[in-house]
Amino acid sequence: MNTNNMSQAWVLQICHGYDGPFLDCARQYAVLFADSPYKVMTVYLSGKYDAQVEAGSASDEVVFLEYSSKALRGLKLGAIRAIRRIASERNFTLCIAHRFKPTYIACLATRVPVIGVNHAFGVYHRRFRQWFANAFSKRLMLLGVSNAVRDDLRASLPAWPEARIETLYNRIDIETLKAQQVTREDAREYLGLPQDVWVVGNVGRLHPDKDQETLIRGFAKALPDLPTGSLLVIVGRGRLEARLRALTEELGVGHAVRLLGQIPNAKYYFKAFDVFALTSDHEPFGMVLLEAMVAGVPLICSDCGGGREVVDSVGILFPQGQIDALSQKVAAVCTSADGELKNYRSSMIARLNDQFSDQAVESRFWSLPFLSRLS
CATH class of the missing domain: 3.40.50.2000 (Glycogen Phosphorylase B;)
Structure with missing residues (x-):
């Protein structure tokens, strides 16, 4: 020895x-x-x-x-x-x-x-x-x-x-991830997204706990109030993929919802999104929320579990599972003034440094x- x-x-x-x-x-x-x-x-x-x-x-x-x-x-x-x-x-x-x-x-x-x-x-x-x-x-x-x-x-x-x-x-290594995250333009090119449309993003397993069904229904309801060509982009894979694809067709929004599957190092591409939405009903914490905050992307999160603690005071909460409330929040972020969004970003960085670094x-x-x- x-x-x-x-x-x-x-x-x-x-x-x-x-x-x-x-x-x-x-x-x-x-x-x-x-x-x-x-x-x-x-x-x-x-x-x-x-x-x-x-x-x-x-x-x-x-x-x-x-x-x-x-x-x-x-x-x-x-x-x-x-x-x-x-x-x-x-x-x-x-x-x-x-x-x-x-x-x-x-x-x-x-x-x-x-x-x-x-x-x-x-x-x-x-x-x-x-x-x-x-x-x-x-x-x-x-x-x-x-x-x-x-x-x-x-x-x-x-x-x-x-x-x-x-x-x-x-917690997160803020400066390292900042250096790894690519620009909005490069992120959209990598993910195959148009440069000139408004994008709601979600990253996570396609699992009942993540409740992407509520996300799709809420986006579909908000779509008439969103800019022409707006997209919902979901990154991840799981057993619900076929069901979620069928839901987009059932709701008539298949053209506006893209399920991209698993993307290696997805956290590098969060700047592709104009807003990040997490609709989980069982979220112990939500690391993706921190990754979106580093990218300066506005947050919408269900008001339950650990996600609520992360987003508190720096994002928008909605009652979990409430499709109408979610659709209203999505539309509200889309129409927010640039100054309001800038304040959100400033608050997110301060919260990251104070709580999650x-x-x-x-x-x-x-x-x-x-x-x-x-x-």
């Missing part, structure tokens, strides 16, 4: 995989330790080795265990043994685990304090998971990515002190009482 590894203090971060937003989630937590005495090892339970993922993890060491989904079902004994072996080779003082399975593995494979980061609603609704959390409550802290998720966790675990279940918002969240993270034992 290398004695240098045992003298250096390490933080172990365990992620189920790096698909979707979870690579950036790993980065978000790794950079919190950039100016600390701790090194960070990030372990991905699933997913093949990828040099870009390794670089994007912002960690001192990255391990790809490359388990299949089948291997991560049930008791997950193989993953527990692998993490136990890794833990024996470093002086780990803390483990950060994203989602329940990594939290379960971290608690069983290590003896260090564990922070379980929760990115969804309903994680601890099941009786077994409640029992498990209670069994490890002395060295387990839970974080929700929004107050809405935090409150759901607290309701699931009513015996826990509130200080053991806190909020730590997702790496720097803003770093101070909040280190103030968590759970981390006092690391100081």
Whole structure:
């Protein structure tokens, strides 16, 4: 055993995989330790080795265990043994685990304090998971990515002190994304959109939770009040694609709705949109809202879940599922004066810096009482 590894203090971060937003989630937590005495090892339970993922993890060491989904079902004994072996080779003082399975593995494979980061609603609704959390409550802290998720966790675990279940918002590397986002003209060319039309944008899985059906119906109702040639552009794929395409034809707006499918690095092209609309009914946070804010795109968001917390005071909210209200908001943004939109953009940048930047969240993270034992 290398004695240098045992003298250096390490933080172990365990992620189920790096698909979707979870690579950036790993980065978000790794950079919190950039100016600390701790090194960070990030372990991905699933997913093949990828040099870009390794670089994007912002960690001192990255391990790809490359388990299949089948291997991560049930008791997950193989993953527990692998993490136990890794833990024996470093002086780990803390483990950060994203989602329940990594939290379960971290608690069983290590003896260090564990922070379980929760990115969804309903994680601890099941009786077994409640029992498990209670069994490890002395060295387990839970974080929700929004107050809405935090409150759901607290309701699931009513015996826990509130200080053991806190909020730590997702965040974004503002300057890096600014540099990556292309101009409006280039974004529209890449996405195959006309340069001279008004565009409502949406990015997300085609899933009932994202409720793009309400978005399409609201856009269809607003269309007569929008400029000629206006488009609704939806980026993403999922099991509802055929149903949503059929809906556009049923409503007679197939010519005005474009379902573009999956676009790699879609966040680079948000300036193609004149307004960004998120109509989810189950939105734990809404990273796409931050990406749209960096692009300076006005926001319309359903008044529920974590999205409401992101958009609060810098965007337009509508009652979730209310088609008439959504159509009115879409038309209102279209007719907003340039000065009003400029004020929106200024407010969004200020909110990003105050609440959702790496720097803003770093101070909040280190103030968590759970981390006092690391100081």
